Amino acid sequence: MELFYDILKQLIRIPCVVGAEHPFFMFLKRELEELNVNVEYYDGVLVAKGKRPESGYISAHADRHGLICTGHNEFQYAAFIAKNQADLQGNSNSEQLLKNFEMRFKDQRVQAYNPWSGSYLGLGTITDAYLCNRRYNIIFKIDGLEHLFPGTPIAFMDKLEITPDGLISAQLDNVISVALILYLYHLGYQGTAFFTASEEAGRSWRFLLEYFRRFNIETRELLVLDTSPYNSYQDISGLDIVLRNRDENAIFRSPMKNKMKKIAIENGINYHFKDAYLKNIMAQENKKGSLGVTELGRLVNASHGQIQGATLQFPTIGYHTVEESTTKRSIDSMILVLQKLYIDEE
Numbered sequence: 001m002e003l004f005y006d007i008l009k010q011l012i013r014i015p016c017v018v019g020a021e022h023p024f025f026m027f028l029k030r031e032l033e034e035l036n037v038n039v040e041y042y043d044g045v046l047v048a049k050g051k052r053p054e055s056g057y058i059s060a061h062a063d064r065h066g067l068i069c070t071g072h073n074e075f076q077y078a079a080f081i082a083k084n085q086a087d088l089q090g091n092s093n094s095e096q097l098l099k100n101f102e103m104r105f106k107d108q109r110v111q112a113y114n115p116w117s118g119s120y121l122g123l124g125t126i127t128d129a130y131l132c133n134r135r136y137n138i139i140f141k142i143d144g145l146e147h148l149f150p151g152t153p154i155a156f157m158d159k160l161e162i163t164p165d166g167l168i169s170a171q172l173d174n175v176i177s178v179a180l181i182l183y184l185y186h187l188g189y190q191g192t193a194f195f196t197a198s199e200e201a202g203r204s205w206r207f208l209l210e211y212f213r214r215f216n217i218e219t220r221e222l223l224v225l226d227t228s229p230y231n232s233y234q235d236i237s238g239l240d241i242v243l244r245n246r247d248e249n250a251i252f253r254s255p256m257k258n259k260m261k262k263i264a265i266e267n268g269i270n271y272h273f274k275d276a277y278l279k280n281i282m283a284q285e286n287k288k289g290s291l292g293v294t295e296l297g298r299l300v301n302a303s304h305g306q307i308q309g310a311t312l313q314f315p316t317i318g319y320h321t322v323e324e325s326t327t328k329r330s331i332d333s334m335i336l337v338l339q340k341l342y343i344d345e346e
Contacts, residue, residue: 009160021197044198047211056341058192060194075140075141189343224295246297264337
């Protein structure tokens with residue numbers, strides 16, 4: 001497992017703000033090619049292919065939340081700038097949290113980088129953040145980045161923290177899934193992996209659908225890896241992996257779901273179905289809410305079921321912060337499930 005944590009630590013240090021993923025993709029491309037994995041780069045998606053590309057389809061979005069310079073000494077939350085808002089419809093977890101977390105960013109250190117080369121352009125500190133209802137975005141005040149031009153991405157400074165009681169913390173969504181796929185190739189995975197852009201702006205499914213249509217591919221076995229937010233440590237302390245029957249947009253009809261459930265039961269892995277969990281909370285509180293919006297749900301819905309699959313998610317707390325946390329046991333469980341699905345059966 002030391003290799004996995006080395007990979008994760010390295011990836012966390014490379015910025016990948018939503019809409020400015022290119023430098024991260026280039027780093028990932030090199031790492032994969034060192035493993036003799038064939039890599040193809042299309043608009044919005046990096047595609048890795050092992051020696052048996054049809055033996056598996058795994059996907060993870062690569063982008064992370066961050067800021068964009070939108071004018072002289074003006075900075076906005078990247079996912080919600082005007083050009084990204086068209087695909088956000090108010091029912092995703094990101095949007096529901098928008099009104100509640102602007103003050104989380106106070107005193108947070110950030111780094112600006114060139115969106116193509118990845119070159120470092122300066123450090124700054126967030127001094128204030130407030131929700132502007134006219135623009136429906138968080139506006140930031142930052143000391144130290146007054147020289148930047150509009151369009152410059154600004155990433156949160158981040159590093160991996162591991163506590164003695166087994167809690168893993170960083171801006172995990174969704175670099176932890178990217179690290180997991182890279183580690184899987186080290187273990188011998190020979191299938192296909194997709195790394196998508198702009199998921200936090202609700203657009204990644206478009207790039208993935210375009211890829212499948214480009215090559216006239218249909219599948220029922222796309223596995224999408226991500227994190228899944230919970231409110232407290234108590235909610236995740238007895239939970240290792242998160243599965244889904246569906247999300248707000250579609251029902252997931254894939255043999256992958258029962259395969260993963262069977263693996264979990266046989267190996268003592270604690271799991272639940274997030275949609276059932278959310279429905280139960282709504283019933284207890286006697287109110288309606290969202291079942292969540294996933295990349296897979298948008299893809300299934302838009303492809304009219306030609307692309308089907310399942311989700312496998314890390315349970316986390318501290319969603320969309322640099323203190324987002326999961327457990328070592330959850331990481332071990334995710335790796336075990338993926339090994340059983342893709343490596344042991346070979």
